[in-house]
Amino acid sequence: MMSFAQWGNALYFGKKSYGVIPRKRTFAGIACALMAVSIILMATLGFNQSIEFTGGSQFTVAGSAQTDQQAAYDALAGEGITSDVRVSALGADSIRVQTASLDTATSAAVRDALAQAYGVDSADVQSNSIGPAWGADVTKKALQSLVIFVALVTVIMTVYFRSWTMSCAAMIALAHDMLVTVAVFALTRVEVSPATVIGFLTILAYSLYDTVVVFDKVRELTRGVWDQKRFTFGELVNLAVNQTMVRSINTSIVAVLPVAAILFIGTWLLGSGTLTDISLALFVGMIAGAYSSIFVASPFLVILEERRARTREHTAAVEAARARGTESAEGTTPAAVRVAPVVPGHHLGQAAQPVRKNRRNR
Known part of the structure; x- marks a missing residue:
């Protein structure tokens, strides 16, 4: 049986691969359905607001x-x-x-x-x-903080990745995480307090961190993607998702375990009102963030990119080259992505390597 380390190596080098991007429309549909259900739950059930909001x-x-x-x-x-x-x-x-x-x-x-x-x-x-006026002011400040945070993150993501499609995909994943987490509060009737708002803002940052890790690898693998005819954009994104999957799982487990301890120990031993609000927000948000970085952000990125003429033309050119069975400048056309692309060039041979001087002859 393959160990966790062997599984991670197989994913990184493409020896084993999960078809997340080939099923991108399925995962995008699931994400949209979850967001729609979350909105319905919030609209119909409302929230169990704490005294800080209601007075x-x-x-x-x-x-x-x-x-x-x-x-x-x-x-x-x-x-x-x-x-x-x-x-x-x-x-x-x-x-x-x-x-x-x-x-x-x-x-x-x-x-x-x-x-x-x-x-x-x-x-x-x-x-x-x-008083209710103080609670209304807390609600207003919380919404202002959320709007300012999302606006700044959108600008920063666009500048950092130099790609509006990555920024939009990250924002969709962010909306998915927020709506799912808030819907859990509407469904479970756990009290929403100012500490919960802090938890919401924290999971936004965590969700973006996980998405940035995946998109950094996407940017690395897709550098110069239009200059080659071996792989499509979607195939390279799928490789990036598989290469970062183990890291996302490890990061999520390390982050979720202490939060889960606070949530369950706080609920069972200290009472349901102690730390439940913020720990539940973090627990659900971290799991949703790890999921969305792989199964929401990446599929939506490819869907948005495939709406651009440049991407469609490149994909058609790769498929045409494969259909003809021709060889590109990089080698034989592969059936699947197995390794990360390299910078175009060639090996100069052993003779081109530096020769170590014989110190005895000096």
């Missing part, structure tokens, strides 16, 4: 001997508060209670009721209130 009152009970959430619901019901109440455990001895905005007198009554329900002193129940 309201929050109470935190610390040092409690028991964390039964029903006790909080009963305490608030005794004060006539039964709607818009959210209770979650924070660690092993704390409870967080969120309600709609309450006046000062009602807040004091709720604080005393929670202290009595959990057997703690009133001083151990912290309370604070957040």
